[in-house]
Amino acid sequence: MPLTLESIRQDFPLIAGRPDLVYLDSTASSQKPQAVIEAMSRFYRESYANVHRGAYSLSLAATDAYEQARHTLARFIGAEPEEVIFVRNTTEALNLVAYAWGLHNLREDDEILLTEMEHHANLVPWHLVARRTGARIKAIPVTPEGRLELAALDELLTERVRVVSLVHMSNVLGTVNPVVEVARRAKAVGALVVVDGAQSAPHLPVDVKALGADFFAFSGHKMCGPTGAGVLWGRAEVLQDLPPFLGGGDMILEVHLDRSTYAKPPQRFEAGTPPIAEAIALGAAAEYLMGVGMERVWQHDRALLEHCLARLDAELPEVRTFGPRGEDRGGVVAFSLGDLHAHDVACALDQHGIAVRAGHHCAQPLHRKLGLASTARASFYLYTTFEEVDRFVEGLKQVREFFKDWL
Amino acid sequence: MPLTLESIRQDFPLIAGRPDLVYLDSTASSQKPQAVIEAMSRFYRESYANVHRGAYSLSLAATDAYEQARHTLARFIGAEPEEVIFVRNTTEALNLVAYAWGLHNLREDDEILLTEMEHHANLVPWHLVARRTGARIKAIPVTPEGRLELAALDELLTERVRVVSLVHMSNVLGTVNPVVEVARRAKAVGALVVVDGAQSAPHLPVDVKALGADFFAFSGHKMCGPTGAGVLWGRAEVLQDLPPFLGGGDMILEVHLDRSTYAKPPQRFEAGTPPIAEAIALGAAAEYLMGVGMERVWQHDRALLEHCLARLDAELPEVRTFGPRGEDRGGVVAFSLGDLHAHDVACALDQHGIAVRAGHHCAQPLHRKLGLASTARASFYLYTTFEEVDRFVEGLKQVREFFKDWL
Amino acid sequence: MSLLEELYKEILLRHYKRPLNFGVLENPTVRQPGVNPSCGDSLELELRLEDGRIAEAAWKGQGCAISMASASLMSELIKGQTLPQALELARKFKAMVVEGAEPAPELGDLRALAGVHKLHARVKCATLAWNALEEALKP
Amino acid sequence: MSLLEELYKEILLRHYKRPLNFGVLENPTVRQPGVNPSCGDSLELELRLEDGRIAEAAWKGQGCAISMASASLMSELIKGQTLPQALELARKFKAMVVEGAEPAPELGDLRALAGVHKLHARVKCATLAWNALEEALKP
């Protein structure tokens, strides 16, 4: 049976079971296919035990399943299994880098280069580390079209820059940044390159080796996986010398009362009982996405986006959308309707069964730049249909009508 | 229908479905009741969305369920909901305290007081923080019976001690430490009191207010909950002034490119998308345990322990057990068989379908004190039967027979 | 009447378009910021307290229709009230929108916001100004 | 024959009770610790390399029957081998216990450990000494 959009929708119980609902918030978190939900329940029902340290069969089987998931995730992003560290989410992954690498390597007046379109997850960890080390934060500006101002790089990329950390695909603008080029230039001044892949890993084919970065972080829950598990990929040579972040069981070699030595990567960075069932289910999610094909996921997002933008442009002049127009843009539509506040709009859409997010989407600096406290945001994924995009556009028209005196 | 041991066993699919298996490793991680597995699957199938920041009904329902779980966990340990921080596990909880409180408050020559029976999760985070701050680590000794040497406290509890962090119930010895007394004396010198409740929360009634501690950490997966979620409880007054640990979305008030301000507890300590489904399922686990009654869980563990120790003492003189004999001991039996190595013993027991753990159980310093590199460990929980304990004892006899030339 | 119509009434539109007491005071005795971290909306409330009463109130900020209208109506209602009276109004307003309690007559036009209770997502919008008020009046 | 009997053979018992080359060398040229972090077992391997050969080997440590017997047998087998030969033995031993490959005749008595492959949990025990050897011979 060929994979059709309808068959994909049938794979997602919440999507299939709620024809009334138009779920347009996959950028915040995606729905889950039955294969993922079932991988998790089956593990608990049939073969659950803690991993590692177990001398009995059940625990070994659990360990195998957990390590198998690491292999799957490595395959998903073109990495080696030893380079895959299971964490809770993108946020923890970026904190791991900021703390473990940053506290160890940053000195006063060193520079941390971010961008104006970063998610708070790629800002706040650096603030915390900058305050402890005296390092300074700079940011690559965003153009009015919603792209990185690469021309500014020459001036920004001084020898003082020790780390460049940037988002691969913006969760507000949808922009896919030219990471390869930024990484190449950052490497030329000897900077570490960290990529926030929270939106790219779920939505487009990623090959971490080709990116030229040192770290790549993403969350399982945005890519059909469960909450509670994400991945930090680190280049083997960088992980080799990276000091630990969290301390505890399983990340050690020898522990004394007052000192300890640490295991090799990736164990060095997985302290305590990991999210075992979550990692296994995330493996199932990666398998599911590879089954569909990431290129196909990306093309589907792109097609929905173009359809949506075309209709909005043509039929709703009161709607302003943000983000670049072009191939370098994924299926995210942040928008505003006249001067109406995003909350009012999203709430009204919700009354029509259309779920969009409203707020700063954890990107306050970007919103400040856009001159807005918040935007509404519709986002698409492999289970989104053109008909749903149409319902969204029609819904927006009704909202416009409802609020006509307010506009 | 009264709750019988048989009905409890029927609640656990893996236990009910594997009559061949004698699962004696609940101290490493417990099995899960169907109610917990189903709470998680149902959430994904019927009402999944990201929490917070959502202006639509589905996200609000998810947020409500997540916050409801916080209330349930608060009730489980006698705390206020605002004092309950969802983390991955005990390990992360203790790292949170060590980093957020420790990096901020510890100075050179300050002292951190631990005990000789700590799990690595309560050692390594302090090592990391001690190295950064210049603070020093000391430990309360363990007596030959396996209890804390309280007599040493007078000398150890100097004015230099800024924090006392100790395990509530040892995962090797089963000892339930007199936390109330230690906390009272630690408070008298102005020290912060941190309790590792990884084993106590699952196995005995806990009332954090009565303990007199400032922090209490535990893991969901050891108390019938899923992997990927645990709790750090912090006294409201302490949390109020505690700087953040992980930075990112949802823990902030205002974010600028180079600085940020932080939300109130508990949000301040929950950066990024939390383990939503896991927290909800952990709520179901806490409800399940409260339904059975924690006092009953404890008494059941105790009865199994006494039965086990009595038979081992009487019938297997070659077996040496560790840990105190008395009311202050839970259902954990670490043991050795002659000079045989724990791995050989556990592996042989596994051939009889008996799952026990072998190793240092993440307590290398304690094992060094016991003069052993490793022990085997059988541990009990609410679904363990007397018959299983008997099968364990009989299994051990067969292992003794098999290895008679090796002993 | 739909939930939406129940909520977005004429009276709110008026306050949204022409908010009352929008701006700053000449000599405030208290200045209190308020933030709704979930959407980033923020406002700043200024009060001049005299003889245990709120002599003047003003506010500034940006937000959704609900939060702006709520702030506008609140600023008008609390003027002239004693501190205990103002706090009692806050309690009653919150009871209405958070718990769905019967709207108290003293809330006047603010009763138009009773529908917020059913639109759960908006509770934080409606209470933004009131939370700032409670903070401002903390001893 | 049970898996257990297949593994715990007479030959292992002999090496467990009386390990060969247990101790330290007078003048080792390499000293390499090895740890199995999952159980805490550790050993220290000492080698004297001469003219590209392992002239002498000794080890010390504590561990389970499998890891002790494996270390004892290995220390005996590698004596006199060139470095490439020793590494090739390591490869063959690991192929046998990790992947379940047919035991190579060169492994001699170490073939008694073939059963480890089926007792998965013990692979790390059996390879403890061999991992240390590979580390020690790294260029």
Ligand SMILES: Cc1ncc(COP(=O)(O)O)c(C=O)c1O
């Ligand atoms: C006493 C004690 N502390 C801490 C831990 C660590 O728990 P986790 O691995 O869930 O973080 C454990 C369990 O392994 C434990 O038994």
Ligand SMILES: Cc1ncc(COP(=O)(O)O)c(C=O)c1O
């Ligand atoms: C670009 C980007 N970075 C980071 C994050 C944080 O992800 P998480 O909340 O899973 O840690 C998100 C999602 O919210 C995101 O869109």
